[in-house]
Each structure stands twice: as structure tokens, then as C-alpha cells.
Amino acid sequence: GESVGLHLPTLSVQEGDNSIINCAYSNSASDYFIWYKQESGKGPQFIIDIRSNMDKRQGQRVTVLLNKTVKHLSLQIAATQPGDSAVYFCAENIAGGQNFVFGPGTRLSVLP
């Protein structure tokens, strides 16, 4: 099951630098993964997804890397901007499963 009640980790980066947000997922049978961005008081927004038959997928300024060997997912944001400040969640969907399991989230703070 997912972890609950954990203190939210925070990543602080300078504006213009690259950000890397990490996520360890729980189930080796998971075959679909999503990164969401959540701004304060709002619902999560889809950023990028990846399926287990891929190691890497790129979007606009974002890249997701998947390492199935160690059950690790990362989100890279290039040239981080103030508007990127938010909480970022990874979510996994187990093959044949019926719902998403969310990680605890990471708060990204962009420093001027």
C-alpha cells in the first residue's frame, strides 16, 4: 500500500537551473506511471506519463526516466521557472489494476 503521514520532502532550486525530482514506486507489476503537478489549493495536473516498455520520455521542458530494476522514477525539469513551484506527485498503475497509487509528493521551491 502507499505510505501516508510522511513529512513532505522539499527541493529548492535556483531559477534557470535544472530540477530533478525522484520517486520510488512500490510494485514491480506496475506498468504505467504519471507525474502530476499540484499548485496550492488546486487539483493535480497531468505533466507527463510513461509506460513500462520505455526508459525515457520527453515533453516540453520535462523528461521522465524509468528504472525498473530499482523501481525508480524521476522527473527532470529544464530551466526551472517560478511557475514550476508546486508539489509534484508520481502515480503508478499496476498492470490489470483498478486504481492509481500516489507517492507522498515533493515540494519544489524555485528561488529567484
Add this chain to the structure above:
Amino acid sequence: DGGITQSPKYLFRKEGQNVTLSCEQNLNHDAMYWYRQDPGQGLRLIYYSQIVNDFQKGDIAEGYSVSREKKESFPLTVTSAQKNPTAFYLCASSIVTAGTEAFFGQGTRLTVV
């Protein structure tokens, strides 16, 4: 303009009262979900529904109830049996439950006074 709508945005409830949160989607999605989010924490699954007239308990279903009489609608009732109902509630939908993106509403913040 397709999307998923939650109402109200803010809701106050007295202890001992039931309250119902609305969730409507016009995306023609089969699957719908309710999550609870507490400050500084991740999302925990309350209930989900794969299809009309069917729903399943999630990890924290106690004290909550749902119905799925229409494809577009998945209301959540927070009952008086829920011991700590103050939280941010998020509704989501997806085409099907496995392997497709879930779209979220903007959430309802419930406060028990």
C-alpha cells in the same frame, strides 16, 4: 469545454452531520475516483467506480459512501461516522481504470466546525 467539476469549493459542516460532495464529468469517462488529501501529504483513495452502478472501496472507505447512478456523476457522502473529516477532497476520472491518465477536479475543502 470538457472537464471534471467539483462543488462546492469550500464546505463547512457541523459535527454529527452528513454532507455530500458533488463530482460531475463530461469527458465520457467510465472510471471515477475519490481521493482525500491532508496537509503536506499525498492522496489516499476513498472509493472508485469502473462503471455505472458499480463501485469499490479504496484504502480509507470507512465513514464515506458513494453512488454511481449516472456515468457523469459520482457524489461522495461524508457521514457522521468519519472521525476526522476535515480535509481536501479530490475527484478524478479516466477513460478506464487501467493504464490511462486520470483527470482531476479542483477539489472541495471540507471543514468540520
